[in-house]
Amino acid sequence: LPGVDLTVVAQRYLDHALAGRDSEAVRTVLDPLVTHALNLNELYEGVLAPVAEQVGELWHRSEISVADEHFVTLLNQRVIAVAVTLTTPRGGHEGEVVLACPPDELHDTALRMLSHLLAAVGYKAHLLGASTPVRDLVAYVDRVRPGAVGLSVASPLAIPGLTRAVAALRDAHPELRIFVGGRCATRYPAVADVLGVTVCRDIAETVGFLAAQSSR
């Protein structure tokens, strides 16, 4: 993209955020979104997702505190909430999809971004968020009858919850198509293989998966 280096934008945003300059951080990413110097995919996949990953690594190396990590995560979520109000759905696709994290998975920022990206291209995305109890997930799917369910798993500790969620959805809706995303799903192909689900690594793969489904 001419004039916008996503790596630079991400670093500037993170520097502001870790210094507690939340207004400056927000302007760093939302001003170019408003002026169309940055599009939604670039904001999410090129800026916020790498920032979230970097913040996790900084915490892991004890270079920032849990409070710092929470501050940036909440700031990311505030940016997403504002970005939702600044974009107009383009349409082009239709269908409903339920998005959730399985039990014990607390990282739902990626799902928030995915929900917005899917809505932006015409899907109705039902975002259930972090650590969704299996019984409630199934009941929700019973009610809205989506074309697909997407489950995000970043922590290996959430894999048992993911397996329970997939098994329960399969029992209740054998024909339901399920896709998984998140660091654990992409890092370990065996997760999808064992569970018999599809891995979607980004918005393009997710839209491809959903579009293939709707044409079946």
Added chain:
Amino acid sequence: VNERAEALDAQLDPVARRAVELTYEAVPAYAAQLDARGRKHCEDDARYHVRALVASLAIGEVSIFVDYARWCEALLRGYGVDAENLLAMFRATATAVRELAPAAYDHAAVHLTAAEEALAGR
């Protein structure tokens, strides 16, 4: 997903508690340096280790637990916890699984040993 993971998951808390007991027996100097808060952290950590092991067994993918062990070692190093104590905990966990969740033991031992070897740089 499979009986091994389910067997261990059903005994998650007892296995974690037993692993802590065995670690303190094996490394009394470590136990002696822990105050009440430190012991609580140790118990919490043991539970995380067993949960990661359940995940690894559920998928049958050793690298899940090995990666977790590496991640954990780096995290604990930041808090001044020696890798030897983590290794002792993994060895204690293997014994606890053998005692309390024998149906999971054979596979759990493979995953735990792989993690020990990874941490030891072998």
